[in-house]
Amino acid sequence: DAGVTQSPTHLIKTRGQHVTLRCSPISGHKSVSWYQQVLGQGPQFIFQYYEKEERGRGNFPDRFSARQFPNYSSELNVNALLLGDSALYLCASSQDLNYGFTFGSGTRLTVV
Amino acid sequence: GQQVMQIPQYQHVQEGEDFTTYCNSSTTLSNIQWYKQRPGGHPVFLIQLVKSGEVKKQKRLTFQFGEAKKNSSLHITATQTTDVGTYFCAGVVTSGSRLTFGEGTQLTVNP
Incomplete structure (x- = not known):
């Protein structure tokens, strides 16, 4: 059974550009969350979706947006990229809201 | 907002020694989860603790949830590489x- 898949694995963007990151959860998992992890720190919560509805939003600017599709896959969009957006972006899925999460391998975003 | 503090930040041990990490929340928790991230990898779910005072074991790993549901610990016995x-x-x-x-x-x- 495939795990959580994220694409792309690595990405280099220029300041001011836009980026879209994609995530496919484990089959049957209805909850998808996005986290940002800066080197040496714990993951920081960005968004949570359950059954295609936003269930939570972290302390990130409006440049960050996300959505979940009918097949439960999700994408994270970041506009007007800043150097400080450089990080590992992790997607995590769970079969329900009260279970532990399975994380994908992440997308390493570098903004230059 | 809610904060979760964890100590120590770093721990160096000799193989065979024990290891403990402590976690403290600024607010009462519904549950606490533990994850392991290998260098260059992603977090991997280890366990979820829900009940006050709960203790769970996974082979050499022992997880505890405090009575007040604000703190937790992970203890590894006889560490391996x-x-x-x-x-x-x-x-x-x-x-x-x-x-x-x-x-x-x-x-x-x-x-």
């Missing part, structure tokens, strides 16, 4: 809501 990585606790304030991660404890095991 395969235990190397960063251990994160992640608190959940309201069941089903976001994970708030601690800063992690980076464990190094010298053979």
Whole structure:
């Protein structure tokens, strides 16, 4: 059974550009969350979706947006990229809201 | 906002020694989860604790949830080189809501 898949694995963007990151959860998992992890720190919560509805939003600017599709896959969009957006972006899925999460391998975003 | 503190930040041990990391939340938690992240990898779910005073064991790993549901610990007995990585606790304030991660404890095991 495939795990959580994220694409792309690595990405280099220029300041001011836009980026879209994609995530496919484990089959049957209805909850998808996005986290940002800066080197040496714990993951920081960005968004949570359950059954295609936003269930939570972290302390990130409006440049960050996300959505979940009918097949439960999700994408994270970041506009007007800043150097400080450089990080590992992790997607995590769970079969329900009260279970532990399975994380994908992440997308390493570098903004230059 | 809610904060989760974790100590120590780093721990270096000789293979065979024990290891403990401690986690403390600024608010009462619904549950706490523990994850392990290998260097260059992604967090991997280890366990979820829900009940006050709960203790769970996984082979050499022992997890505890405090009586007040604000603190937790992970203890590894007789560490092995395969235990190397960063251990994160992640608190959940309201069941089903976001994970708030601690800063992690980076464990190094010298053979």
